[in-house]
Amino acid sequence: MDAPQYTHLEQRYGAHNYHPLDVVLKRGEGVWVWDVAGIKYLDCLSAYSAVNQGHCHPRIMQALIEQARTLTLTSRAFRNDQLGLFYQELCALTRSHKVLPMNSGAEAVETAIKAVRKWGVVEKGVAEGKAEVIVCRNNFHGRTITIVGFSTDGDSRKGFGPFTPGFKVIPFGDARALEEAITPHTVGFLVEPIQGEGGVIIPPSGYLRDVRRICSNHRVILILDEIQTGLGRTGRLLAEAHDNIEADLTLIGKALSGGFYPVSAVLSNREVLGVLKPGDHGSTFGGNPLACAVSRMALKVLVEEGMIENAAQMGAYFLEGLRQIRSPLIREVRGRGLLIGMELDPEAGGARAYCEKLMEKRLLCKETHRHIIRFAPPLVIDRDTIDWALERIADVFDK
Numbered sequence: 001m002d003a004p005q006y007t008h009l010e011q012r013y014g015a016h017n018y019h020p021l022d023v024v025l026k027r028g029e030g031v032w033v034w035d036v037a038g039i040k041y042l043d044c045l046s047a048y049s050a051v052n053q054g055h056c057h058p059r060i061m062q063a064l065i066e067q068a069r070t071l072t073l074t075s076r077a078f079r080n081d082q083l084g085l086f087y088q089e090l091c092a093l094t095r096s097h098k099v100l101p102m103n104s105g106a107e108a109v110e111t112a113i114k115a116v117r118k119w120g121v122v123e124k125g126v127a128e129g130k131a132e133v134i135v136c137r138n139n140f141h142g143r144t145i146t147i148v149g150f151s152t153d154g155d156s157r158k159g160f161g162p163f164t165p166g167f168k169v170i171p172f173g174d175a176r177a178l179e180e181a182i183t184p185h186t187v188g189f190l191v192e193p194i195q196g197e198g199g200v201i202i203p204p205s206g207y208l209r210d211v212r213r214i215c216s217n218h219r220v221i222l223i224l225d226e227i228q229t230g231l232g233r234t235g236r237l238l239a240e241a242h243d244n245i246e247a248d249l250t251l252i253g254k255a256l257s258g259g260f261y262p263v264s265a266v267l268s269n270r271e272v273l274g275v276l277k278p279g280d281h282g283s284t285f286g287g288n289p290l291a292c293a294v295s296r297m298a299l300k301v302l303v304e305e306g307m308i309e310n311a312a313q314m315g316a317y318f319l320e321g322l323r324q325i326r327s328p329l330i331r332e333v334r335g336r337g338l339l340i341g342m343e344l345d346p347e348a349g350g351a352r353a354y355c356e357k358l359m360e361k362r363l364l365c366k367e368t369h370r371h372i373i374r375f376a377p378p379l380v381i382d383r384d385t386i387d388w389a390l391e392r393i394a395d396v397f398d399k
């Protein structure tokens with residue numbers, strides 16, 4: 001079968017909830033992927049930062065195969081020999097006290113919202129049904145009804161109501177707005193350290209430190225959604241490290257499995273997760289031995305193979321190279337580590353056409369919002385490959 005035939009099957013039988021670039025991929029290795037005709041591309045999206053460790057990392061693959069042969073799923077009705085080790089290693093790495101494992105990112109977000117609401121009732125004395133969570137404009141936290149209910153993106157919400165009450169939206173990057181929005185009913189503030197889907201929006205320096213202080217002063221749980229920014233993407237294990245702060249709850253997912261398997265987790269620095277009792281919350285697949293074995297190795301290679309430091313160094317190099325490209329089409333290039341956004345001038349007519357041009361040059365990336373291209377290759381990329389990419393990006397814009 002050829003690419004048009006695969007595309008036809010998807011379009012004929014699948015829901016059209018995505019508008020992918022027309023490339024049908026078949027194989028991946030490190031930063032490279034191949035389409036069904038054997039053409040090789042550089043992956044500059046990394047499955048929205050879920051394959052930070054590179055495609056089909058051999059050590060993670062080995063862990064997957066070995067565990068798949070041994071034991072895959074027990075449910076949490078019984079204990080398994082991987083879960084405790086996963087908890088211990090994840091807590092040691094992230095300096096957390098407790099972990100709650102789930103599968104998708106959206107489930108981690110939902111779990112955090114449940115935990116802070118209950119914490120509010122049990123620990124802060126907020127009346128049942130009155131708890132408020134503050135979120136930011138232009139957020140992206142996933143696709144469930146509750147989460148899209150507090151999205152400010154029209155397409156994400158339209159037609160899906162009624163929504164879950166109890167959320168208040170404030171501007172991103174504005175610590176004073178947070179202070180003003182807090183009431184005695186506020187139990188949590190949910191925020192991304194950098195808004196990834198929102199267009200790689202980096203808040204003003206000092207913002208997260210102010211947010212940390214305000215949350216502590218008002219007994220509000222600070223929930224950082226690091227599902228995209230975490231696990232090395234910004235050049236630190238967690239993006240909170242750039243501001244030297246610690247969230248009360250940290251959400252991770254995506255690269256937690258190196259792209260092999262859906263695994264997410266809520267990390268707790270205070271005893272927020274302690275309010276959950278047996279029967280309060282759960283997931284059939286959350287914390288299963290296959291997920292745990294894969295994640296343990298995904299974390300191990302991230303650290304042992306120097307991927308976090310590489311993200312910092314290669315990210316700075318890539319950013320600098322992109323900033324050298326002189327083009328009236330480019331309005332701004334911004335980023336931290338290997339999470340980079342290139343904002344195009346509205347005159348350019350939208351980023352999609354440029355992603356298509358880059359694809360013709362064997363570079364895969366995706367627009368986020370209308371005018372922004374995100375460059376977020378796997379964290380194993382090297383200098384020569386970045387030079388290769390820069391040459392092609394310059395070709396598309398340098399005129």
Ligand SMILES: *Cc1c(COP(=O)(O)O)cnc(C)c1O
Pocket residue numbers: 048103104105106107109140141142143192196197225226227228229253254
């Ligand atoms: C991708 C993402 C999510 C949702 O994760 P899913 O696994 O797609 O449910 C939540 N928050 C952020 C910041 C993300 O980038």
